[in-house]
Amino acid sequence: MTIQKFNNIHPLRFGDLSIWPPFAAAPMAGYTDAVFRDIQREFGCPLCFTEMVSAKGIIQHNHNTLSLLRHSETDKPLAVQVFGEDPEDMFQAVQIIGNLEFSFEAIDINMGCPARKVTCQGAGGALLKDVSRAVEIVEAVKDAASVPVSVKMRTGWDSHERACDIANRLAEAGADMLTVHGRTVSQGFSGTSDWSVISNIASSVDIPVVGNGDVKLPEQGLLHLEKGSCSGIMVGRGILGNPFFWRHLNQVLQGAIVNLPDNRERLEAARNHLGRGVEFYGPDKGLVCMKKHLGFYVKGMKGASKIREIIHRASSVDDLMMALEEFGVLQ
Ligand SMILES: Cc1cc2nc3c(=O)[nH]c(=O)nc-3n(C[C@H](O)[C@H](O)[C@H](O)COP(=O)(O)O)c2cc1C
Incomplete structure (x- = not known):
């Protein structure tokens, strides 16, 4: 369009x-x-x-x-x-x-x-x-x-x-x-x-x-x-x-060239959002509040349903950060 x-x-x-x-x-x-x-x-x-x-x-x-x-x-x-x-x-x-x-x-x-x-x-x-x-x-x-x-x-x-x-x-x-x-x-x-x-x-x-x-x-x-x-x-x-x-x-x-994000940039944004959420809410509430956002950042990526499941099950912010990092390497 x-x-x-x-x-x-x-x-x-x-x-x-x-x-x-x-x-x-x-x-x-x-x-x-x-x-x-x-x-x-x-x-x-x-x-x-x-x-x-x-x-x-x-x-x-x-x-x-x-x-x-x-x-x-x-x-x-x-x-x-x-x-x-x-x-x-x-x-x-x-x-x-x-x-x-x-x-x-x-x-x-x-x-x-x-x-x-x-x-x-x-x-x-x-x-x-x-x-x-x-x-x-x-x-x-x-x-x-x-x-x-x-x-x-x-x-x-x-x-x-x-x-x-x-x-x-x-x-x-x-x-x-x-x-x-x-x-x-x-x-x-x-x-x-x-x-x-x-x-x-x-x-x-x-x-x-x-x-x-x-x-x-x-x-x-x-x-x-x-x-x-x-x-x-x-x-x-x-x-x-x-x-x-x-x-x-x-x-x-x-009228500029549109700079669409690649998966690496999207995952970097997801980690940034997670980090700031945890800073704002503290680790417990931050973990719960941010999980629902992360699923949207990975939408359409290869292996998205698997990483969504991992996000859903993660029990700490560190687990979540690590899962996103490992997922990023596969992209
Ligand atoms: C998860 C979620 C929460 C929403 N919460 C509100 C709300 O607090 N106040 C409101 O006026 N509309 C709320 N909406 C409706 C949206 O503001 C918007 O009208 C609707 O999603 C349609 O726009 P969209 O197709 O661009 O999403 C919510 C929608 C979603 C998906």
Whole structure:
């Protein structure tokens, strides 16, 4: 896929933020922690979101919830994603966030999570079934926030039918930007993201819309932008074990030769991620947290399923490092 010229690609502007290139790393619970985000930044990622954090957890000063908000000074601009079903909780949580020692450049409201433990409380994707409540939440968060507010939504609960109507209601309530994952909540991750619905939403609201779903290569995202489907692109699974996405994107935009990573570079990045994870979390939690990332770095390599099994069974960080090193020699 080759795109020679980019006539229709502009910085993503919302609130006082201007994001170039107009791409973002998606929030992914259990994956997009401070370590992951720092690595994406080093490869050129222009905008990150925290994984979703519970409004109730923030209000209750839950240690685990608050620890998800830690980030480095170079992890900027950063949006914090909050989920909750109660407008008053959301208001309070955002006020607390505003007074923390670390700052955020935007607040993002989760209206897409399909996980039962979230939707059964009426939060996440369930808000798309209760648009009046979703509107109240946006209004409450806008009242509490001193930074731009965005909403990350899917196209509906079990049908795309009301997608434009919902998006308009959220925009009227004060959302400064919408990110739309082009699947319904009921779809989970089945089927494909429907970019025609994303495009329809983008042309029906007067705030920027970031499109999301199934973008694996920078060129795919750039094509959506070139076609005018949306103002920005969010990438999730395509960057797991692949921070090289950002280097690739920036090289394409600069018209430079794309420097794709070979297996040696990918394994070096995996070891770097592991080392930094262990430094951040300590050896026990670090081992557990990093194992799930490593499987993505080795995807598609010769003997990947065997090394995945070894990673899964490893009982110490040293074992893991050694396994990756030995695997590297075979590549
Ligand atoms: C493991 C995992 C965790 C996720 N956690 C969140 C989350 O915390 N908040 C959210 O809004 N979306 C979450 N998502 C959804 C992604 O942000 C994104 O919308 C989805 O993966 C589709 O984009 P992709 O095809 O580029 O992966 C998660 C997805 C995955 C795979």
